Amino acid sequence: MEGKIDTDLGNIKFSVLDLVPVAQGATPLQSIHKSLELAQHAETLGFERFWISEHHNMESLVSSATPILIGHIAQGTKTIRVGSGGVMLPNHAPLIVAEQFGTLETLYPGRIDLGLGRAPGTDQLTAKALRRNRTENVHDFPNDIAELQTYFSKENKNAAVRAIPGEGLNVPLYLLGSSTFSAQLAGSKGLPYAFASHFAPTHLHEALRLYHYNFEPSAQCIAPYTIACVNVIAAETDEKAKHLETSLQQLALGIIRNTRKPLPPPVRSMDGLWHEVEKAQIQMMMYYSFVGSKKTIKAQLSDFIANTQVNEIMAVSHIFDHQDRLRSYEILSSLLKDE
Structure with missing residues (x-):
């Protein structure tokens, strides 16, 4: 993978992260259908990859069975890379992840990405239900990544425990983070x-500074x-976009108040819905x-x-x-064509 940097938007790759949101009044099945339609749209528009995050x-989100959804999206598209943004590795045994993504890579060769995070992707009570009796320490995430890389390696073919399919396959790993730990x-x-x-x-x-400072070629x-x-x-x-943004603001308000509900329709004003501190x-x-x-988007993204x-x-x-x-992604993709 090349590391060339260019501030022209035409030389920057654009991709999509989908949390498979459930809009108010919609069903989980409708939301999954819309996710596939968005991926097909993104592929047509020239986006690089389409990732789904584990929650x-x-x-408000139906992305819990992330590998199943990735397979559904990959089956319904042809060229766009599809992957996880990400799989929350502490919730899973590395062998299971290697087998799942090895299967995906076998079915859709050259199109599968494996993004890895160390957050639970949920609340602590649900995390306990996912992880059962496992307790995590600071060394687990690096060790789990190393174990996962071992299962994907050709050198593991004589080991007692192997990932089949998965062994010897080129499934690129990406580390995800919101702090400096994963960056380093x-x-x-x-x-x-x-x-x-x-x-x-x-x-x-x-985080970006520490990533570059600590980088070792691989x-x-x-x-x-x-x-x-x-x-x-x-x-x-700008006015319409700011109106549409109120759905995101209401969703964020639900996160702060721990009253998470399906994605609501936009409102004329957020005044009266949130307090100044919120x-x-x-x-x-x-x-x-x-x-x-x-x-506006072009100027903001360029900066x-x-x-x-x-x-x-x-x-x-x-x-x-x-x-x-869909229209928002059309407008975003048009920036690539203007350069």
């Missing part, structure tokens, strides 16, 4: 690094490679949200790329109306 015990780990392992700046902006620049990456996940809500006008919290959490017309020097932008778009969401 549990949230009626990704650098030292020579793996590409994706930062969750769409909800955790605070440590973005420090068989997968000869040079550093970074992805920044950001919120993107694009529309024909407003400030949400604005900080969603700091890297690019909202507006094509012209962001110049300041971060990332190789790839991964956009997540919490937009209530499915057609508006």
Whole structure:
């Protein structure tokens, strides 16, 4: 994987992160159908990859069985890379992950990515139900990654425990993070690094700095490679985009209040729905949200790329109306064609 940086939008890869959101009034099945339609749309528009993130015990998201959804998306598309953004490795035995993604790579060769995170993707009570009696310490995540890499290696063919399918397959690993820990780990392992700046902006620049500082070339990456996940809500006008953004703001309000519900429709104003402290919290959490017309989004993203020097932008778009969401990605993809 190359590590070349270019601040021209036409030379930056654009990708999609989908949490498979359930809009108010929709069913989980409808949400999964819309996710596939979005992936097919993204493929047509020229996006690099389509990732699905693992979340549990949230009626607003139906991405809990992440590998199954990845297989569904890969089956319904032809060329776009499909993967996890990410699999929360502490919830799973590395052997199971190697077998699952080895199976996916066998079915859809050359198109599967394995993004790995160390957060639970849920609340602590649900995490306990997922992990049963397992308790995590600071060494588990690096050790689990090393074990996973062993299962994918050709050298493991004489071991007592093997991943079949999976062994010897080229399933690229990506480390995901919202702090500096995973950044340093990704650098030292020579793996590409994706930062969750769409909800955790605070440590973005420090994490990128530490990733580059600690980077050691590997068989997968000869040079550093970074992805920044950001919120993107694009529309024909700034006013419409800001109106659509109120769905995301309401969703974030539910996270703060721990009253998570399906994605609500946009409202005329958030005044009266949030308090000033909540407003400030949400604005900080969603700091890297690019909202507006094509012209506005282009200017915002150009500045962001110049300041971060990332190789790839991964956009997540919490937009209530499915057609508006498809249109947002159309506008975003048009930036690639203008350069």
